[in-house]
Amino acid sequence: MNINFDTFGLKNPYTRFDKTLLTKNYNHIVNKEYWYYENTLPVFERLIKEYKPKTIIEVGSYLGYSAVNMGRICKENNLDTKILCIDTWLGSHEHWTCKINDYLPLYDYFENGISSMYDRFIQIVLSHDLDNNIIPLPNTSYNMYLILKELNITGDLIFVDGEHSAKGVYEDVSNYYQLLNPGGALFGDDFTWPSVKEGCEKFSNETGLEVEDIGVTHFRIKK
Numbered sequence: 039m040n041i042n043f044d045t046f047g048l049k050n051p052y053t054r055f056d057k058t059l060l061t062k063n064y065n066h067i068v069n070k071e072y073w074y075y076e077n078t079l080p081v082f083e084r085l086i087k088e089y090k091p092k093t094i095i096e097v098g099s100y101l102g103y104s105a106v107n108m109g110r111i112c113k114e115n116n117l118d119t120k121i122l123c124i125d126t127w128l129g130s131h132e133h134w135t136c137k138i139n140d141y142l143p144l145y146d147y148f149e150n151g152i153s154s155m156y157d158r159f160i161q162i163v164l165s166h167d168l169d170n171n172i173i174p175l176p177n178t179s180y181n182m183y184l185i186l187k188e189l190n191i192t193g194d195l196i197f198v199d200g201e202h203s204a205k206g207v208y209e210d211v212s213n214y215y216q217l218l219n220p221g222g223a224l225f226g227d228d229f230t231w232p233s234v235k236e237g238c239e240k241f242s243n244e245t246g247l248e249v250e251d252i253g254v255t256h257f258r259i260k261k
């Protein structure tokens with residue numbers, strides 16, 4: 039199946055911006071968050087080389103760091119991968135409440151009382167020439183799970199990095215594991231968080247499936 043915006047009845051959001059006017063950088067991400075994120079690149083690289091995914095489903099995209107890097111790594115490995123990015127672009131619970139997260143760029147994108155993170159995501163993707171590969175799907179992870187299921191859309195790699203509560207992780211992992219192709223893998227970030235571990239353990243206890251710690255801060259569940 040050739041997945042594109044029409045598949046979801048959406049208009050292409052990239053046409054609203056002029057690519058030539060965008061600079062190729064992450065602005066705030068480079069300044070404020072890069073130190074943290076760069077550790078995760080080898081994990082993406084390893085999994086993409088191992089699974090050679092035609093379709094990646096990402097739950098939780100924020101400002102596009104993981105999506106853009108997965109897209110870049112796919113291209114470098116001559117893979118014409120479609121990356122479906124699911125996010126409300128409204129931020130997670132911890133972004134709104136955790137004081138130590140004051141450095142997070144979320145706040146920069148609520149300046150008019152509502153999030154403009156989605157537009158920033160679109161610009162970041164466009165500036166990295168990944169607009170043919172990355173399809174943003176602005177909805178809750180649960181709604182999008184139902185939609186993908188109805189459309190019979192599955193992934194070879196599924197990256198779960200959305201809501202980080204135990205309940206949220208358990209639900210995302212349980213739902214999206216159903217959309218994983220045989221031979222593929224669901225992986226996720228922040229396995230060092232007790233809540234993320236708890237959600238994964240609940241899924242593992244119920245299904246008997248192994249949740250592997252694959253290093254840095256990531257877990258993997260194979261199918």
Ligand SMILES: C[S@@+](CC[C@H](N)C(=O)[O-])C[C@H]1O[C@@H](n2cnc3c(N)ncnc32)[C@H](O)[C@@H]1O
Nearest residue numbers: 098099100103104125126129130178179200201
């Ligand atoms: C940790 S951030 C994702 C980071 C991103 N993967 C990266 O590496 O740059 C979590 C994201 O999940 C989104 N999110 C939280 N709960 C969600 C839900 N129920 N449905 C969709 N997105 C959600 C938030 O808006 C936030 O952007």
